[in-house]
Amino acid sequence: MSDSSTSAGYIRRLSLWDAALIVVGGIIGGGIFLNSYIAAQRTSSGLTLLLVWVGAGVLTLLGALCYAELGARRPRAGGSYVYLRDAFGPLAGFLFGWTMLLVIYSGSTAAVATGFATYTAAVFDLSPNTVRPLAVGGLVFVAGINLFGLRLGAQIQNLFTLLKLLAVAMLVVCGLVFAGVGGGSQALAPDPARAGIGFMGAALPVLFAYSGFTYLNNLAGEVREPQRTLPRALLLGMLLVIAAYALVNIAYLSVLGHAGLAASPTPAADVMQHVAGPIGAKLIAIGIAISTLGFCNITLVSGARVLQAMGEDGLFFRSVARLHPRHHTPNVALLLLTAWTCLLAISGSYGQLLDYATFGDWLACAFGVGTIFWYRRHDDGHAPLDFRIPGYPWPPLLFIATVGLIMVLSLHDSPVNTGIGLLIMLAGVPVYFTWRRLFSAKGP
Template structure:
């Protein structure tokens, strides 16, 4: 059976399934660790909470744009599809080259290793078990997704509930420790000076922690009533994430204080330890392990759909473009992505890959949102099932924010940014070599 005659995806995901994908794709390990970095670059609890709220609103602007794009093109592949239609095959290939072949498996490898770290800490295993457990987790997730998107969604829904339970536990502990001392939570921190411009720098880790909302668009071909479900799920999912992030940071401030949060290497564990001792730290380690495991499931499922779409287009091996007739899952794409992520886990090389693809990831967001202007112009006389409000203000706001993040990242890490651009440009000769090879094979 060829890619052209392979079965299509079935629309099996409802609103809760889709919203759980948004929540699980955004909430990984970041909120349990990056709050300390944000605290280091702010001067008060009020400023810190404002940053998390502002970051959420900026991300919401991008989410609403993705909602319109997904409603216009409810197909598997997400940004790859938008770039292919608006700008042509080369930009779409460069996205797939950078994201599906490097960033997605690199993210899976990194977060699977984080899962294994916390899992070993929770049950007392030595660190030599980290890599085997991370590889085993990836293998298990790929195996579940072999049975189709609904099987993966059931697992994802479970782990989304578990991670929300862990967040609720942190919030309750923070409120108990606060004991009504709201003024102390929001008070200025006089223990360290914050240099000028640090506030803007603090927005970077906030935005990075809000990343991952695009995975639902990768799975849009399997969402029921996508024109209605996608906008609703994206809005509900990101709204829930913003509330969780603000409440968790309030809990950190209530339990640790601004200075204590800035000095903490593991704020979630330190917060739980204050009330429950080492048993509390071990309990939250289980919650973080569940959170990271759920993220891996979504990244593998979303990345495999991009790979499958590339294979069906002839931009990758045709076998990867096939969809299994019984499960309606891209089994070969899942196997390829999972195997490559396991190689990265065992080699330990995923950290540098992620550093090198950060700029590429944010560029894909900028160009992905930019396709909305093309769709609005190209199909201006056709009704759209959903339209982003305040157009063109919100798309411009998000694109400008993303470009600002890229500039700030380049200034902060010029070497990594340069390597990121080099990896993207390396895809140009690969694209033309691939096309030439295809013509010879034909």
């Protein structure tokens, strides 16, 4: 079993600060700015809405704790691909990489790039016809930055993340302080127009906003002292994200109320418009554009590491396994993932891409978390670990059971889009066996 972080020639350059900002930047994209109104439409009150956001955050934190131990055990490029390959065999690893390329990372990145383009067009009063070209231009821009080394990409990503946190802080302060929190209790009251609505329908759009907590593990081969750094970065980043999401939703509800939030596809802009007028709306639109572009940067960079690890194992084209001799970056893999993502951004709608990506992403997360049981049986006693999941085995069991329930309900509520995502994943089975027959694959 090869160690991708060594044999492939990656250099460990990412500090704890870099890694924590990657966690934050990989989760906070456009979801908190774009999806709260969808979640409000699918809940019966502001209180229920907040409970969904906080509950999803706690669920994600459980998954992040599991990935913290997985990263400490296998600090290699490839993340979930490596864990699934080790625990369940090369077919499982291939299916993750296949779905990651076609749906999970590419779909979520294309969806968020569309959000970036929408807000950019709004800031500069551009025609709606410019949205798709802008989405493609943004993807090409962030991919181009990372062709010249992870150090440069990390510095720019840190800037993106700090700016998006500034946008979140501005939104929270304006929503809570200037608009006042006096209407908060009323905002948490039941919404008569949505009486009797459950809350499971809100799960997918909220979980989409939390997607991305696994991205840092894909870059584990480039993190300094990964056994110590990965767990700390994941815990720090997740706590910051949960707090930010809760405060932003409280700000939305304080200004717009639950009914107003459910009627607003651009709640952040509407809050700032209410508090600070057109200037405020334009400022938050700029912040959202930066936030979404930073998310796209992380997904493309981390996804390229998965393809590189697959290529090294012979489960994908050998060319994608090559690193640039000077920059130590998987440039072929990065360009391939970017090209496919651009095609999705041109051809797909935001809603469809969101459902495809979220279903596949969280299903993969559940299986990834499940690998912790295999590692506990096979690895324990071989080497000491700096981090172990507290309360094991309950956190991974609770995570897997909850995600499994959400996936079943999602198939019931949105059978077409989620079913298509599942079929795309299963279509990788014959592709895998065909690939192994046609190409001389090196065993993992």
